Amino acid sequence: MNINKLENWYADHHRKLPFRETKDPYHIWVSEVMLQQTQVETVIPYFERFIKRLPSIHDLAAIEEEKLFSLIQGLGYYRRFKNLHKAAKIVVTQHKGIFPSSFKEVRKLPGIGDYTAGAIMSIAYNKPYNATDGNVIRVLSRLMNINDDMRIDKNKKQITAINQSFIEKANPNIYTQAIMELGALICRPIHPKCKLCPLNSECLAYKNNLQNTLPNLSKKPEKKLIQYKVFIIRDNNYLYLRKRKEKLLGGMYEFPQFEEDLLPFDYHVIKVLGHKKHIFTHLIWEMKALEVKLISEPLDEWIKISIDDLKLYPMATAHKKIANLL
DNA sequence: AAGCCGGGGCC
DNA sequence: GGCCCAGGCTT
Numbered sequence: 001m002n003i004n005k006l007e008n009w010y011a012d013h014h015r016k017l018p019f020r021e022t023k024d025p026y027h028i029w030v031s032e033v034m035l036q037q038t039q040v041e042t043v044i045p046y047f048e049r050f051i052k053r054l055p056s057i058h059d060l061a062a063i064e065e066e067k068l069f070s071l072i073q074g075l076g077y078y079r080r081f082k083n084l085h086k087a088a089k090i091v092v093t094q095h096k097g098i099f100p101s102s103f104k105e106v107r108k109l110p111g112i113g114d115y116t117a118g119a120i121m122s123i124a125y126n127k128p129y130n131a132t133d134g135n136v137i138r139v140l141s142r143l144m145n146i147n148d149d150m151r152i153d154k155n156k157k158q159i160t161a162i163n164q165s166f167i168e169k170a171n172p173n174i175y176t177q178a179i180m181e182l183g184a185l186i187c188r189p190i191h192p193k194c195k196l197c198p199l200n201s202e203c204l205a206y207k208n209n210l211q212n213t214l215p216n217l218s219k220k221p222e223k224k225l226i227q228y229k230v231f232i233i234r235d236n237n238y239l240y241l242r243k244r245k246e247k248l249l250g251g252m253y254e255f256p257q258f259e260e261d262l263l264p265f266d267y268h269v270i271k272v273l274g275h276k277k278h279i280f281t282h283l284i285w286e287m288k289a290l291e292v293k294l295i296s297e298p299l300d301e302w303i304k305i306s307i308d309d310l311k312l313y314p315m316a317t318a319h320k321k322i323a324n325l326l
Numbered sequence: 327a328a329g330c331c332g333g334g335g336c337c
Numbered sequence: 338g339g340c341c342c343a344g345g346c347t348t
Binding site for chain 3: 031032033034035036037038039040043077079080083110111112113114115116119131133134135136138180183184188189190217
């Protein structure tokens with residue numbers, strides 16, 4: 001690869017982003033965790049609010065988990081932030097609050113895998129450790145015309161090795177951001193802008209008109225459908241929520257919802273508030289929201305809150321949609 | 327190696 | 338409706 005062309009292209013065309021204004025490893029780390037499986041445009045407002053509220057890793061280590069969840073509600077993959085929180089406490093207690101600077105120590109922290117460790121090492125510390133994400137896999141599988149299924153670990157590792165060989169000849173900080181930026185702006189999943197690409201003269205996919213068939217990503221399994229009745233249980237100015245203990249959306253609050261017809265409480269329906277659908281990675285929720293009056297006793301796991309306090313409880317997007325029906 | 331874990335943007 | 342993701346952890 002002509003690394004100079006890539007780095008020069010980055011110098012001229014990169015987006016100005018809030019997490020590119022800093023070299024603070026804590027800030028880079030927070031941004032990279034937010035960016036896992038999440039688009040830049042989605043992350044920006046969350047990142048700015050997060051850093052304003054928690055400017056240092058000590059602030060993150062000290063915050064209550066529920067307040068942390070309120071800050072990031074809507075971003076998805078909430079376990080990322082349980083791990084982020086846990087890792088901040090480790091850095092404060094075991095590294096005197098100084099974010100570690102060796103790959104080995106960084107990679108050990110919970111929630112930091114190969115990609116995130118490489119991103120932190122290269123972007124924050126300018127060290128030659130590759131950060132190979134979905135963008136890089138797309139760019140390099142096209143550039144080298146590699147048609148192997150990139151959902152298979154072994155094939156991803158092949159790209160990782162190539163990316164590592166490049167970063168060792170590059171300016172690590174610029175290179176890592178440049179190849180991902182190229183993937184985001186030029187070498188896009190659909191409608192890649194090959195005519196504007198600084199690497200088009202050496203791209204084997206472009207040469208063979210295969211840019212629209214690479215990377216080769218095998219199909220994912222079908223999503224399973226689950227239908228829920230969601231209960232808006234009103235009692236004057238109060239209603240009931242529960243905190244999810246499931247792995248899916250764990251820690252977020254929701255209106256009580258049940259899949260089956262046989263329920264552990266009695267109620268009258270006051271009104272059908274509406275139907276909402278929410279699509280996850282591996283399943284689909286179809287939710288029928290019912291405003292009801294409770295006849296029997298509430299369940300122990302429910303908490304009774306004032307309607308005015310609803311916004312104080314972190315909720316995932318599926319149940320935000322239900323809350324918007326109120 | 328496969329399954330689990332969110333959400334938004336695009337066509 | 339179906340496609341795409343700036344991954345990591347568990348089993």
